[in-house]
Amino acid sequence: MALKTEFTMNNETNRRALNGHEVVMHSHHYLALITKLVEDLEDLGGPQILCEVVEENMRNILNDYFQENSLSSAEERYRAGEDYFSTFGLGKMHITGDEKGGEVRLTSSHIDEGWTMKWGPHSKPVNHLTRGFISAIFSAAFNKPPKSYAIDETASIVTGEQESKFIVTAL
């Protein structure tokens, strides 16, 4: 993993930070239930809210990292995004594509494997968190504003596929 990771701890509060951004541990039970919650609250826009919140927050983290480490090419930025995804324990991501869009594969996935461990396979893709994460990587990689890409999950580990696949399209 090429990502430079600096973990720090506030000695007063014991809160942790990764590369200057506070982080906290939870388990697959938490994210599986958060995913289920947004699915159940689809009428309130739950899946889209989760996706957009992840994009906003990850964009800030990625932008800071790109700047501090002078990463300018899309390839370098993709690799940093993939490494962040793994450092957070969210799985293994493989990105290909350019400014117009691309394809992202997950060969392992915290959300999908966590959901399956908890409730078994599901009938449709549910990885809204990763859609937001991918959107953040593409918009940050090409210095575009949030919501510049549509992310469509076309295959999913939670439905029994070997890998998850996301199609990225510039809007």
Place this chain on the structure above:
Amino acid sequence: MTVMRDTVVKALAKVHVQSDENGLIPEYEVLVNLLPVSLLNTFSERMMEAAPPERKDEVEAGLVRAAYECGYHTGCGIITSEIFSDVVMPMVTEDEKDILRGAYAAFTAWGWAKSGIVQLKEAEKMTIRAFDYYEADSGGKGLRGFMLRGLSQAFFDLAYAEPYPDGMDTYLCRQTKGIEVGDSYGEFVVVKK
């Protein structure tokens, strides 16, 4: 001897989780994740904002439930883990009471909440005070300690309800004070349902 909180906090604070070659963190019988605090707080607030007044309780219950189930299953993994056995168990002389003290030392060590037990009536009631918890930064209106509510309920269930995994939903936790509403600490009270 009983659980020496500062010793436990100091020892557990050194624990550092790291992902494997698949980008996953299998620890404590679960898959662990590490997420930005700002992301989690923003998510809770946006969901609360999106809900009309008559459905805010439903969203709040969902957020507490996520924390509760995470706490119940992961909590069991933590209190039966090697690190807990090495650091906390040698100090345990009062069984469940000391295991709970150890659990709140872990909450503090791992940055969930700088918290501890201020009152405990075994198997009946527990009062927790938290002087720092990340949800206090959420910026929302009203009490926002959803995570600590869920975790406290989970740990009281683990300590005093039927043995894992049959003791779920025996106790209930409500938040009575919050840093986020101007109190000097958050207060959480667990009672039987």
